[in-house]
Amino acid sequence: MPAAVPAGKIPLTGAGMGEWSLGDVFVCAGCGGELTVPLARVALPVGARQSVGHEMLPALMEPGTYAVDPQPWGPPWRRWEDIGAEEAAARGVFAPVPALSYGLPGSVVLAPGDVRGTVLAPDRCGGGCLGLDGSDGPNLACADCGRPVATRIDDCSYWQAVRLHPAAVRRRAGPARPGADWGTVGRELRELRERGTPPVEPGGWWSPHWKAAASVALAHLLVASEGEPVALPGGLVTDVFGRALARLLPPGVPQRTLTLAGPGLPAASARDIALVPVHPQTGEVWPPAAGTPAVPLPADVWSGLAFPHDRSRLPVTGGLPRGVQRDDPLPLRPWRPFAFDRTLLLHTLARLPEVRRPWLRRIHDRVCELPWSSSLF
Template identity: 60%
Template sequence: MAVFACVRCGAPLTVPVSQVALPAHAHQTYGHVLLPPLMEPGTYAVDPEPSGPPWRPWSDVGEAEAEARGVFARSSRYLSFGAPGAIALAPGDTYGMALIPDRLNGYCLGLDRSDGPNLACTGCGHAVATRVDDCSLWQAVWLAPDAVRRLPCDGPQPRTADWDTLVRERRGTPPVEQLGDWNPKWEAAAGMALARLLAAAGGAHPVAVPDGLLTDVFGRTLAVLLPPGPSVKTLALAGPGLADPDPAPDSLPRISLVPLHPQTGEAWRPPSSSGTGVGAAVPLAADVWMYLAFGREQVPPIPVTGGMPDGVLRDDPLPLRPLRLFWPDRYVFLDTLARLPAVRGPWLREIFDRVNARGFSHPC
C-alpha cells in the first residue's frame, strides 16, 4: 500500500492505494457518453509511456527521434513529449487538490488532458495532477510523476493472487452490455491483443480461429486483414485451469492467447515441465481471457432443498446478444502496433496504413 504526496510541501493527496496493472482501455476514446472511473477504488496504475503536453507534430519529429521514444509508426498527428510514469487513480481516492481555473479545457461535457495538469495541491498551489471526466474518456485523476512522491503506509499489504486463486474466482467481464452494445473494455483489450497477435503471426498468412466467441472477437477481423488461402497457424487459448495443448505432429503452429495478471501485469507462462504446445504467446487482459476460457459464471451454491447441482449453468437470465458485429478498438490497435518494432516490416506496415486510413471493415 502507498500514499502519494505533493513533492513540494509533502501534503498527502490520496488515500492508501495498491498498485495494479494499467488497464488496456486506459487511453481509449469511446462513443459520446460519460464513462465510469478507469480504476477500481483503492488501486492505482502507472503508465510507462510518455503522456500529456508538450506535444510535437509529426512533421517536426524525425523517424530516429520517434523510434528512440519507442514509436515506430505514425498513428496520430502529434507525439507526446511529456514525462512517462503518470499515475492513474479513481477520482474518489484523491483529496487535497483544487481545480486550476485557467486549465479547464475539454471537448464536450467535462475535462480532458489537453491543457496539462489542471489540479493543484491546496497546501502550496503546486500543479500536481490532471482530472479527466469528459465524455468518451474513462474518468480518472492522473498524478504527474515529477510532482508527487510515493510514500509507504502502515497496515496490511495486499496479497498478490496466484493463478490458481484467479481461476477459482473467475472474475470475467461479460462481452455484451445491457443495451446490446459490445463492452468497450473488450474492444480495447482485443485491439491491443490483435496488434501483438499479428506480430506473432510473422507474415501475411491466414490464421485459423476456432468457432465460437473467439471467432466473433478475432476471426472476422483476421479474415479482413490477412489474405485468403490455407491457414499456416492456428489461434487458441492457453493458461491456468486449461489442459496443456500437446500438439500432434501434423498440427499447425499455435498462437496462444494467455492472460495478463491483473495486479502485476505479467503474462502467464506455462510450467517448465509442460506448455510445449503453447507456441507463440500473446497476452490478453485477464478479465476478457477468463470469460473466453470459462464462459458464464457458475451458479453460487445455495443451501436450500432443490438447488441446482454443482457444475450446472444457470439458464435464467438468458445471455445478452449483441446488436452489431464485433470489431476491436481501432485506435488502441494502432497505438499498440505503432509501438511494436515488427510494424517496420512491409506486410505489417501495409496493414497498419490500411487500418489507419479505412478502419477494419474495409478489406483491400
C-alpha cells in the same frame, strides 16, 4: 449508445488479490501534503487511452487502486512531421502517428474519488466538451502549497481518471504483502464467469472494455501470425477476431491455430498462438510453453473466453413448446458484429518494433486508410 461499464474493473483485486503493494499513499513532492487515500497497485487497464463515443463514462480505476502508465502521457505534443522516424523510434514509436506525447512517462492513474488535498486550477480547465479533458496540462494543484500535481479527466468519451504527474508527487509506501500466484489467479478466474465483465451489454452493444482488450490483442496477434492465415477455435473467439483476421491476413491454409492457454487449461503447442491472461496485479503475461507466441488479454476478458458462461434457454427438466424461449433472462446477444477500436489498434501497432516489417507495415497503413464506416470498426 452502450451502457458504460468501467474499463478498469478487475474483480481479482478482492480477497487475497491486489495486496502486493497495499496502502501506498502519494504526497506532494513540494510540501509533503497527502494527495490520495491508501491505494493498492494493480495492472494498468487496457483501455487507459480509449475513448467511447459521446458518452459520460464512469471511473477507469476501481476505488482503492492505482496503476502506473509506463508510456509518456499528456502535453507537450509534437507532430510526426516535426519529429521524424529516427527520433520517434528512439521514443518507442515505430510507425507514423499524428502526434507524439513529450510528457513524462510514469504517471500514476487512479479514480477521481480517491484524490485528497487538491484544488482545481480554473485557468487550466479549457478544451473539453462536457468536462475536463486535460489538454491544458495539470489542472489540479496541491491545496497546501499550490504546486500543480495532477490532471483530472472527466469529459465525455473518456473514462474518468486522475493522473498524478511523476515529477510532482512521491509515493509513501504502505505494507508490502506477497502477490497472488498464478494458482490463486486461476481459481478466481473461473469465478469470473459469474462476476466478470460480460462481452455484451443489456442493450446489445459489445462491451467497450472487451473492445479495448481485443483491439490491443489483435495487434499482438497480427505479429504472432507472421503474416500467414490463422485457424480459429470457433465460438466467442471467432466472433471477436474472425472477421478482422479474414480481412487483414491473406487467404490460404492456416499455418497456426489460435488457442486459449493459461491456468486451468492444457498447454498450447509450439505451432499454436496462445491467448493468455495478464496478471491483474503485476501485469505479468502468463508464460506459455517455450516457442509458443503469446497474445495477452486482461484477466477478466480472458476468463470470459476460456470459461464462457451462458444461461440455458431450457428448463432443468423437460422442454418448452417449439418456438418458445425462456425470458428469465435470455442470454445477451450482440445486435451487430464485433467492432474494434481503431485508435487503440493503431496505437499498439505503432509501438511494436515488428511494425517495421514490410508486411505488417502494409497492414498498419491499410487500417489507417479504412473509412470509419468500415465493417471492422
